[in-house]
Amino acid sequence: MKIQEAIALIELGILSEEKPQHWADLGCGNGTFTYALAHLLSRGSSITAVDRLPQKLNRTAGSNVSIQFQLADINLESLTLPKLDGILMANSIHYIQEQERLVKRLEPYFNTEKQLLIVEYESTTPNRWVPFPITFSKLSTLFDNLGYEVVTKVNERPSSFGGTMYAALIRSKE
Numbered sequence: 001m002k003i004q005e006a007i008a009l010i011e012l013g014i015l016s017e018e019k020p021q022h023w024a025d026l027g028c029g030n031g032t033f034t035y036a037l038a039h040l041l042s043r044g045s046s047i048t049a050v051d052r053l054p055q056k057l058n059r060t061a062g063s064n065v066s067i068q069f070q071l072a073d074i075n076l077e078s079l080t081l082p083k084l085d086g087i088l089m090a091n092s093i094h095y096i097q098e099q100e101r102l103v104k105r106l107e108p109y110f111n112t113e114k115q116l117l118i119v120e121y122e123s124t125t126p127n128r129w130v131p132f133p134i135t136f137s138k139l140s141t142l143f144d145n146l147g148y149e150v151v152t153k154v155n156e157r158p159s160s161f162g163g164t165m166y167a168a169l170i171r172s173k174e
Helices: 003-013 032-040 099-109 136-145
Strands: 022-026 046-051 065-071 086-090 114-121 150-158 164-172
Touching: 003 032, 003 086, 003 114, 003 150, 003 164, 022 032, 032 046, 032 065, 032 086, 099 114, 099 136, 114 136, 136 150, 136 164
Parallel strands: 022 046, 022 086, 046 065, 086 114
Antiparallel strands: 114 164, 150 164
């Protein structure tokens, strides 16, 4: 996926703020969605990009948004993050078997309002690349059960692997 396509998929999930924000991109891979997020955040914002494999990402992107890479496995208890305004998980939550447990572990990292932007495949069939698929319906149930107030599908597009991908914004007040 090209960065412009990633921007189009997630842009309705980024609430426009004039003040700088700090986000994490968990499971950033080569940075496609990290760079897309950087183009949507306000000047002076920052992103902590996390992946279990070493990645070489640009240190700035978008409107002077800084990017810090952190080598870590999001599935491990040892993950540490700074205080965040939002978390992006693009094609990464489907690698986590205990998805509810992960979300609960991430909650203390939010500044006040919990805000997640999740990109996933609309598929129920596990495979080598998507071992724990999470349809939008399943994602909604997961976050409803955790007490989140807003679970909204903000966009979808055809996947180059067949089927569709969706982007969902999840929010909850403290």
